[in-house]
Amino acid sequence: MADKKRSFLVDIWYFSRALLHDRGARRRFLAQLLIVVLTLLVIGNWPLSDWVESTQWRFLIWWGLTFFLTCWMLLLALYDALRVRREILEEEDDFPDF
16 A cells, blocks of 8 residues: 555656656646636636535635646746746856857
8 A cells, every 4th residue: 555655656756857847848737737727717707607606615616726726837837937047047158258
């Protein structure tokens, strides 16, 4: 039982490292996360608005999840921007000044 749990945690560790280090994977994940957030926003506002607003718990869970995913997406986008900036600065340092 402990091996399965450790294996799952190791898989998550490797996935997160690959996601953070590979620019293409990071941007694909950001695009997918954007689609999920926009879908939750649209569905929660129009087709399922009565169902979401019927109880306080549904409302809090639905919009809490949407808020959490939005914050996660913004933090990942900020990380991506800072990482790209660092890569550009490192490339500029590699070229000699003439």
